[in-house]
Amino acid sequence: MTATDTVRATPATSSRVRRRPGTRHGWQIAAGVIAAIVVAPVAGVASSVFQPTREVWALLWETQLVDMFTATLVLMVGVVLGTVIVGGGLAWLTAIYRFPGHRALSWLLVLPLAVPAYVLGFVTVGLLDAPGPLQQTIRAIAGEGSIAFDPRTMAMAIAVFTLALYPYVYLLVRATLADQSPTPYHVARTLGLSPAAAARRVLLPLARPAFAAGGALVAMETLTDFATVQYFNVETVSVGVERVWHGMYERQAAAELAFSVLALAILIIAAERLLRGRARFEQRGRGEGIAPIVLRGQRGRLATGACIAVLTLAVVIPVIQLVVWTIAAAPFGDTAGRIVAHLTNSVILAVIAAALCAAGALVLVNALRLSQDRVTPRLVRVANIGYALPGPVIAIGTLLLLAGVDRALAAAGIDTGGAIVTGSLLAVAIAYGVRFLALATNSLDAGLERVSWATTMSALTLGASPRRVAWRIHMPQLRTSLGVAVVLVAVDALKELPIVLLLRPFGFETLSLWVYRSAAESRWELAGPPALLIIAVAAIPVVTVFRMQLRQGDTARTPSAPTPAIFDPAAAGTHETTKDVR
Amino acid sequence: MIRAHTSVPDPQLVLEQVGVRYGDTVAIDDLDLVVNRGEIMSIVGPSGCGKSSLVRVIAGLVGPYRGRVTIAGAVVADERTWVPPEKRGVGVVFQEYALFPHLRLGDNVGFGLPGGDASRRRVAEVLELVNLAPLADRYPHELSGGEQQRAALARALAPRPQVLLLDEPFSNLDRNLRDQVRHDTVVAMQEEGVTAICVTHDRAEALVVGSRVAVMRDGRLEQVDTPEAVYHAPASRFVAAFLDDADLVAGTAADGVAETRFGRLPIQPDSMTGPVEVMIRPHEVTIHPDEDGDGFVDLVEFRGGSIAHRVRLADGSTVLALRRHTDALALGTRVRVEVVVEHPLTAFVRDDTVPMPMTSAS
Numbered sequence A: 001m002t003a004t005d006t007v008r009a010t011p012a013t014s015s016r017v018r019r020r021p022g023t024r025h026g027w028q029i030a031a032g033v034i035a036a037i038v039v040a041p042v043a044g045v046a047s048s049v050f051q052p053t054r055e056v057w058a059l060l061w062e063t064q065l066v067d068m069f070t071a072t073l074v075l076m077v078g079v080v081l082g083t084v085i086v087g088g089g090l091a092w093l094t095a096i097y098r099f100p101g102h103r104a105l106s107w108l109l110v111l112p113l114a115v116p117a118y119v120l121g122f123v124t125v126g127l128l129d130a131p132g133p134l135q136q137t138i139r140a141i142a143g144e145g146s147i148a149f150d151p152r153t154m155a156m157a158i159a160v161f162t163l164a165l166y167p168y169v170y171l172l173v174r175a176t177l178a179d180q181s182p183t184p185y186h187v188a189r190t191l192g193l194s195p196a197a198a199a200r201r202v203l204l205p206l207a208r209p210a211f212a213a214g215g216a217l218v219a220m221e222t223l224t225d226f227a228t229v230q231y232f233n234v235e236t237v238s239v240g241v242e243r244v245w246h247g248m249y250e251r252q253a254a255a256e257l258a259f260s261v262l263a264l265a266i267l268i269i270a271a272e273r274l275l276r277g278r279a280r281f282e283q284r285g286r287g288e289g290i291a292p293i294v295l296r297g298q299r300g301r302l303a304t305g306a307c308i309a310v311l312t313l314a315v316v317i318p319v320i321q322l323v324v325w326t327i328a329a330a331p332f333g334d335t336a337g338r339i340v341a342h343l344t345n346s347v348i349l350a351v352i353a354a355a356l357c358a359a360g361a362l363v364l365v366n367a368l369r370l371s372q373d374r375v376t377p378r379l380v381r382v383a384n385i386g387y388a389l390p391g392p393v394i395a396i397g398t399l400l401l402l403a404g405v406d407r408a409l410a411a412a413g414i415d416t417g418g419a420i421v422t423g424s425l426l427a428v429a430i431a432y433g434v435r436f437l438a439l440a441t442n443s444l445d446a447g448l449e450r451v452s453w454a455t456t457m458s459a460l461t462l463g464a465s466p467r468r469v470a471w472r473i474h475m476p477q478l479r480t481s482l483g484v485a486v487v488l489v490a491v492d493a494l495k496e497l498p499i500v501l502l503l504r505p506f507g508f509e510t511l512s513l514w515v516y517r518s519a520a521e522s523r524w525e526l527a528g529p530p531a532l533l534i535i536a537v538a539a540i541p542v543v544t545v546f547r548m549q550l551r552q553g554d555t556a557r558t559p560s561a562p563t564p565a566i567f568d569p570a571a572a573g574t575h576e577t578t579k580d581v582r
Numbered sequence B: 001m002i003r004a005h006t007s008v009p010d011p012q013l014v015l016e017q018v019g020v021r022y023g024d025t026v027a028i029d030d031l032d033l034v035v036n037r038g039e040i041m042s043i044v045g046p047s048g049c050g051k052s053s054l055v056r057v058i059a060g061l062v063g064p065y066r067g068r069v070t071i072a073g074a075v076v077a078d079e080r081t082w083v084p085p086e087k088r089g090v091g092v093v094f095q096e097y098a099l100f101p102h103l104r105l106g107d108n109v110g111f112g113l114p115g116g117d118a119s120r121r122r123v124a125e126v127l128e129l130v131n132l133a134p135l136a137d138r139y140p141h142e143l144s145g146g147e148q149q150r151a152a153l154a155r156a157l158a159p160r161p162q163v164l165l166l167d168e169p170f171s172n173l174d175r176n177l178r179d180q181v182r183h184d185t186v187v188a189m190q191e192e193g194v195t196a197i198c199v200t201h202d203r204a205e206a207l208v209v210g211s212r213v214a215v216m217r218d219g220r221l222e223q224v225d226t227p228e229a230v231y232h233a234p235a236s237r238f239v240a241a242f243l244d245d246a247d248l249v250a251g252t253a254a255d256g257v258a259e260t261r262f263g264r265l266p267i268q269p270d271s272m273t274g275p276v277e278v279m280i281r282p283h284e285v286t287i288h289p290d291e292d293g294d295g296f297v298d299l300v301e302f303r304g305g306s307i308a309h310r311v312r313l314a315d316g317s318t319v320l321a322l323r324r325h326t327d328a329l330a331l332g333t334r335v336r337v338e339v340v341v342e343h344p345l346t347a348f349v350r351d352d353t354v355p356m357p358m359t360s361a362s
Helices: A025-050 A054-063 A065-096 A102-108 A117-128 A133-142 A154-179 A182-190 A195-206 A208-224 A237-247 A251-276 A297-329 A335-370 A375-388 A391-411 A425-448 A453-461 A466-477 A479-495 A498-503 A511-520 A524-557 B051-059 B105-110 B117-129 B145-157 B175-192 B203-209 B227-232 B237-243
Strands: B011-022 B025-036 B040-044 B066-071 B074-077 B090-093 B163-167 B196-200 B212-217 B220-225 B247-254 B257-260 B263-268 B274-280 B285-289 B295-303 B306-313 B318-324 B334-339 B345-349
Touching: A025 A251, A025 A335, A025 A375, A025 A391, A025 A425, A065 A102, A065 A154, A065 A195, A065 A208, A065 A237, A065 A251, A065 A297, A102 A297, A117 A133, A117 A154, A117 A297, A117 A511, A117 A524, A154 A195, A154 A208, A154 A297, A154 A425, A154 A479, A182 A195, A195 A208, A208 A237, A208 A251, A208 A375, A208 A425, A237 A251, A237 A391, A251 A375, A251 A391, A297 A524, A335 A375, A335 A425, A335 A466, A335 A479, A335 A511, A335 A524, A375 A425, A391 A425, A391 A498, A425 A466, A425 A479, A425 A498, A453 A466, A453 B090, A453 B145, A466 A479, A479 A511, A479 A524, A498 A511, A511 A524, B011 B051, B025 B051, B025 B220, B040 B051, B040 B175, B040 B203, B051 B066, B051 B090, B051 B163, B051 B196, B090 B145, B105 B117, B105 B145, B117 B145, B117 B175, B145 B163, B145 B175, B175 B203, B196 B203, B203 B227, B203 B237, B212 B227, B212 B237, B220 B227, B220 B237, B227 B237, B237 B274, B237 B345, B247 B263, B247 B318, B247 B345, B257 B274, B263 B274, B263 B334, B285 B318, B295 B318, B295 B334, B306 B334
Parallel strands: B040 B196, B040 B212, B090 B163, B163 B196, B263 B345
Antiparallel strands: B011 B025, B011 B066, B066 B074, B212 B220, B247 B257, B247 B274, B257 B263, B274 B345, B285 B334, B295 B306, B306 B318
């Protein structure tokens, strides 16, 4: 059959009865399976809620429950505000303005992504603590008793989380600002707004979904952290889970308490959706971004200084301190071999997690686009819940789940000895997939929102199967988002602590475990080498992917010579047509 | 403009009692429509009348909550059936073209084809048809607006769709470009012999493009007929006013003639009697400068080849008249109004309770 001389076959009369037009059952089921995998561990733990351990709850209520929730909320709100201001501000500065060092700083500002909060946390405590170098120096100069400062405070915790997590907001907001079509901005300019005012009133509102997504990511990270907060004596609910679990050996009660964390997480997701609202900001053609505003002289130096200050606090000082501690720990002896082994394990886990999450997220966002029904969006939301689940809950749930599989296999006559399933990396891989899926989905979802509905529908009406549309049309346009997703997941997996702590096969050690154990014992020197390595490894994808990405975006826009910002030469050469106003 | 002859009914697309709603909002209400093979049907109506929903329900992008859609004899949607868009053999040209930004023009056009030599020949053929053959290696953003529009058309035509749907296909184009692109599009569609529905809010465009025109309003079709018929014999006041400037003149009808302030005018339907309103178009109104005339020019609008004059009559009502651009009259000139027609004018039953033109009929 050739295309030239045949008329297309008559439309198929559907033999299958489809009661709901638009539903793609295959995609819906795929999303359902992923959602089920995510929920399964939680469901295992959830069953515990049906046998509440009243005594433990009574004790908690009398002692810490209210304080824990207050601390969690204060911390979350503080960190979200901090990251929105710092991350959003820096994104704004680097996307809209040009100043000395702009190009390098644009991608360097992502570097804190490579410094886990629990590393920045222990370095901060080690530096500022009473026996630390700062206070010692002050005492040496001003005399004994001149200073008594305890860095273990809520404010310091908020500051540390802000410095560690702001890149999430920075990346998402900057991508949105840099990708914007210049037309609305130019319209605002012609309506008499100054460049800065036009950017603020036209571009900033368009970045609202990015702010919402970034803020939600940050809130989730803060909510589920349990290592960093411990350094600062901030008793969040996650710490409570840990305490009840290890301290009281009440796993039942721990799981129940973890459910309140889940409730907070649902609040965060609801807030994100609410903030994103009905905004569907689509992008026609290429977004060239707007012509940058050049800051000169004092203002330029000020902008450069602000970026450098953030980088100094978030990266430079901690790295220098870690190097100092590492040197103090020398000679290493057998440390080198130990490092290689730990590093290999960490990288294996990161790669597995990134691959799993990217694959899962691709299925989810495509299902969301291709199946026009009411169930799929809910399934996707459920599948994203993993990021809001505290690591220990996922870990315990996965254990319960796999133990069940082990038992089922044994019952079927396949003797695994329980080791293959529960004692293997499979448990960690599943738990990581569950935990980090939302990171990938959020990133790809934002990417797919820039592929217009008409584009998808054009491909379908041309006879392409939904799978082909996903692969040939969506996938190529998602490449950047996919890169972001992979990097975010891999970096997070490398830094991850509680899950690997609980689920690792016997003798399986990672860099993060090494750091945590040493830091918890205040053995800063020992924590130095693995912490530096984590930063170095995490910095590799940050440098390559983000540098490339940010650079590409900029070279297309940055005029070779400083030209007035009123007119953007990049925009003039394109055939941007405007919609008729009817 | 060239027009296909579609005298023998040969239904290619049939909609029966189709209803579409989004939540509680009814977009299409009990709609019947038959489009014959090889016919180009214009669907025209004001914003929000349900035109785009019509495109979507035919393409399978939304499902009807009732009714039946049949394409080339196969039921593609009814209460129990929903054939997904990729299996309907329907091509769509979207308003924003929706070209795949990561594919070259040739690959965009070939996307709906199975691949191989035959497909390559077909791509070349359609690109030739829309005069884009030399640009096959360009990316969409390297094409001009008009080229993008033709590329979208070529892409939709390539798989030889059973029905081609164009959703406001020219509204993103410059006005001076639009006429040419529109002409080329109609020629291309006719050469392909494709059955097409072209949705537009532009009444002039609808009259030029369609071999038949369907006027839509509030989710229903007011009238489906040839361009001449909907223009000269509108089925309702809405159609009359929507398609072009029209004035309604009060009169009393008997024996196919209405007695009006402009004299005795032939009307249709000729069975009407009693109080009527007669529709007259500006080109049917002639005005003569006359000191004793009962009206004066109170607005003059330059329209290129002709000049529109609005005449305010003694009772305060107005009537529009066209004059050659060389014969423009000054504002305030007293004039006598004459209606010169060679065919019966459309009359509607006069109903003083309903202000013109908001009546639904058909």
